[in-house]
Amino acid sequence: MADYRLHCFYDSGNAFKVAMMLDLAGCSWEAVAVRAGDDPSHGPDWWATANRMGEVPVLERNGQFHSQSGLILHHLAQETGVFGARNEDEQDEIWRWILYDNHKFTGNFSMLRYLCGIAKTGETPITEYLRARVRRFWAVVETHLATHDFILGDRPSIADLSMAGYQFYDEPTGIDRAAEFPMIEAWTRRISDLPGWRPPSVVLPRV
Numbered sequence: 518m519a520d521y522r523l524h525c526f527y528d529s530g531n532a533f534k535v536a537m538m539l540d541l542a543g544c545s546w547e548a549v550a551v552r553a554g555d556d557p558s559h560g561p562d563w564w565a566t567a568n569r570m571g572e573v574p575v576l577e578r579n580g581q582f583h584s585q586s587g588l589i590l591h592h593l594a595q596e597t598g599v600f601g602a603r604n605e606d607e608q609d610e611i612w613r614w615i616l617y618d619n620h621k622f623t624g625n626f627s628m629l630r631y632l633c634g635i636a637k638t639g640e641t642p643i644t645e646y647l648r649a650r651v652r653r654f655w656a657v658v659e660t661h662l663a664t665h666d667f668i669l670g671d672r673p674s675i676a677d678l679s680m681a682g683y684q685f686y687d688e689p690t691g692i693d694r695a696a697e698f699p700m701i702e703a704w705t706r707r708i709s710d711l712p713g714w715r716p717p718s719v720v721l722p723r724v
């Protein structure tokens with residue numbers, strides 16, 4: 518039996534953040550397919566115990582359930598001794614970027630991707646609004662990466678894994694990452710070049 522069970526589904530880049538960490542840290546883990554919301558394999562009692570917020574990812578270890586990808590990454594960094602902070606300044610910097618990621622960098626892009634690439638709503642005022650916001654928030658990261666190989670500087674951390682979670686899906690969103698954000702494009706390649714990295718299509722189950 519694997520040490521960790523990641524309750525997840527393919528389209529969830531938030532789940533992929535945790536999957537990347539488990540792979541890159543060399544953990545023994547398995548994916549358990551779950552849909553958020555109504556899912557016969559994971560009923561209301563399971564959600565009440567595992568994550569009353571009803572969100573994926575949920576990481577299970579020794580019968581304990583953990584949610585919120587940023588917090589899961591933090592705990593995994595402490596347990597494995599990799600991709601974490603080396604001092605308090607780094608810890609602050611990691612959390613600053615993870616919070617920015619959840620609220621802005623991933624938060625807006627994941628909705629744009631969902632509407633354009635999965636729900637396929639066509640162009641609407643909402644997709645235009647989200648795309649403008651994504652471009653603004655990605656520009657912040659583009660500028661940072663112009664002088665840093667990774668978010669902390671010269672080595673990858675859980676901040677990179679959080680922020681990169683949605684960069685490995687290729688549904689059309691109206692943003693040409695390679696042309697518009699070459700620093701983010703190169704950073705994404707640096708992450709997928711890390712030993713042990715596997716793509717979401719290989720590690721996350723489709724439900």
Ligand SMILES: N[C@@H](CCC(=O)N[C@@H](CS)C(=O)NCC(=O)O)C(=O)O
Pocket residue numbers: 528529530531532553554571572573574584585586587619
């Ligand atoms: N901040 C949370 C976000 C989790 C999240 O939004 N998960 C999505 C899947 S990617 C979900 O479960 N959504 C269910 C819903 O919105 O009803 C995290 O980083 O874990």
